[in-house]
Amino acid sequence: MNPTHSKRERLTAAAATLVHQKGFSNTTLADVAEMAKLPLGGIYYYFKTKDALAEAVTERRVSDIDALLEKLDRLPTPQARLKALVNVWAEDREIDALYGCPIGSLCYELAKGRGPLSTVASRLFTHLLAWSEAQFGLAGFTRKQAKTHALHLISALQGISLVANALGDSDAILSETRFLTGWLDTLSRTQKNGGHA
Amino acid sequence: MNPTHSKRERLTAAAATLVHQKGFSNTTLADVAEMAKLPLGGIYYYFKTKDALAEAVTERRVSDIDALLEKLDRLPTPQARLKALVNVWAEDREIDALYGCPIGSLCYELAKGRGPLSTVASRLFTHLLAWSEAQFGLAGFTRKQAKTHALHLISALQGISLVANALGDSDAILSETRFLTGWLDTLSRTQKNGGHA
DNA sequence: GTCTATATGGAGATAGAC
DNA sequence: GTCTATCTCCATATAGAC
Known part of the structure; x- marks a missing residue:
């Protein structure tokens, strides 16, 4: 308007x-x-200033994440939600292989040297981690397990974006997302009371 | 001299x-x-030029990696070597939480925009991946499995460095390296002919 | 609120004495 | 080979007309 x-x-x-x-x-x-x-x-x-623009970009990324997580929240089970998160990386593999993950590459760059900006950037990960941790909790894991698993999941997604970008190979992302999906399936099967949200 | x-x-x-x-x-x-x-x-x-200096830095990192892998090669089993690699990240967790992984952050930055430099940087990962893949192969996995597992391992190490750096939390690295060590143990147990180098 | 023109500083790169 | 002094460019940022 x-x-x-x-x-x-x-x-x-x-x-x-x-x-x-x-x-x-x-x-x-x-x-x-x-x-x-x-x-x-x-x-x-x-x-x-230019830094103010960087902050606006970061805020925008936070909003993107929040919108995505809200969308995923509509799925019926925590397992489905986590797998859908992984699937987002699979779908974005071409652009991530070209330019890296928009969140991860931004954080890595802003963390170097700039004090105040890096604080804002860290929120990108606290949101993702808190949400993932909540999903693992709903799936029946203890708080400690949920925390560990969430960290592993988000790290793997960030790491594969970085490696695939360095290699210029989007297939690497496909390989890793398949691996992670399999891992999530295995976890569900291992659980006793497997995942009633 | x-x-x-x-x-x-x-x-x-x-x-x-x-x-x-x-x-x-x-x-x-x-x-x-x-x-x-x-x-x-x-x-x-x-x-x-300044870019020539960046190239020298990258070459230096490649040498560091090669020296590290040579050292790890002296360990008796592929499982021990892979776990020792993970342990390097655990030991370097404080500095990585402060500044990120020296390899990963360099690659991410050089991949943006610069054609020739990013090619050199990608060698850092091809070395690490080839070595890891070889270890999984020696441990008895098929070529395809070895490739997948190597990619997962290196991605996880890169990802946790990035996330821990964003959060400024070295404990996150400790959590993830423990997780990865456990994963490597599980893999060994799953294998039939467990790991004779 | 929007645009043009310009100021300012800093970083890469060079010239040339020694 | 080494160092000092300097040049040039370009990116951020500002001044001020409209």
Whole structure:
């Protein structure tokens, strides 16, 4: 509605895309302005500094995660939800092999040197981990087991994105997501009271 | 011996440390010169460009990996070697939680945008994966299983480094390395002809 | 609110004395 | 081979007209 919000939205969207593809340091405000079809100086009405733009991009990623998890919450069982999360990586394998996971690569870059920004970035993982941990809990695992399994799952997804990106090989992601799906199945079978949400 | 090599060595060592701590983009040649106790201009006698320095850092990491794997090769069984690899991450957990895995964070950064440099960086993972795959093969797995397991292992180690770095939590690395060690034990037990190198 | 023009600083890279 | 001084470019950021 408000044209102000529309431009701000275009800026964060353009920045999110460019940061994913080229990294934050390699992305110039001129790049962002061009993709958002705004003059360079126009950015500063919406964002005082480049770091403020990075923060907006991070917030946007947090929203993406929250929206995804809400969608997954509609599935009937925790096992189905966890497998659906894994499946998101399988579906995004081509773009992740090209540019890495948008969350992981952002966190890794923002963690270097910048104090305040890295704090915001860490929220991306606390959300994912808390949700996964909750699912494992609902599936009947103890709190400790749920925590360990959630950490393993999210780490594996982040790691395969990084490795596949380094190798430029999207099939690696497919291999690992199949492995993780199998692991989740095995866990369900091992459980006594297997997964009634 | 040659004082030239000594300075070149000091430069790559300083660059490797700084790139790990602050990232490649955030590291200036002035930083490197200062840490290596050389004047800024002196760098250009050894490295024509900043990218050439990045390449030297990457080569250095490749050497580190090769030396590590050679050391692990002296262990009696493939299971012992794989568990020892995991243990390296457990031992390095404090520094990895602070700055991320030196290999993974370097690859992620160099993969963004730079064509030629990312190729060199990918060698870091091809070495690690080939070695791990060989160990799983020696442990009695089929080629396909060995490939899958190697990818899972290296991904998990990379992923936990990334997540622990984002959270600033070295205990996360400890949790995951314990999990992986347990997984390797389970694999051995599942195998019929368990692991005679 | 939006745009143009410009200031400022910093980082990579070079020239050239020694 | 080594060091000092400097150049140039470019990216962030600002000033100020409209």
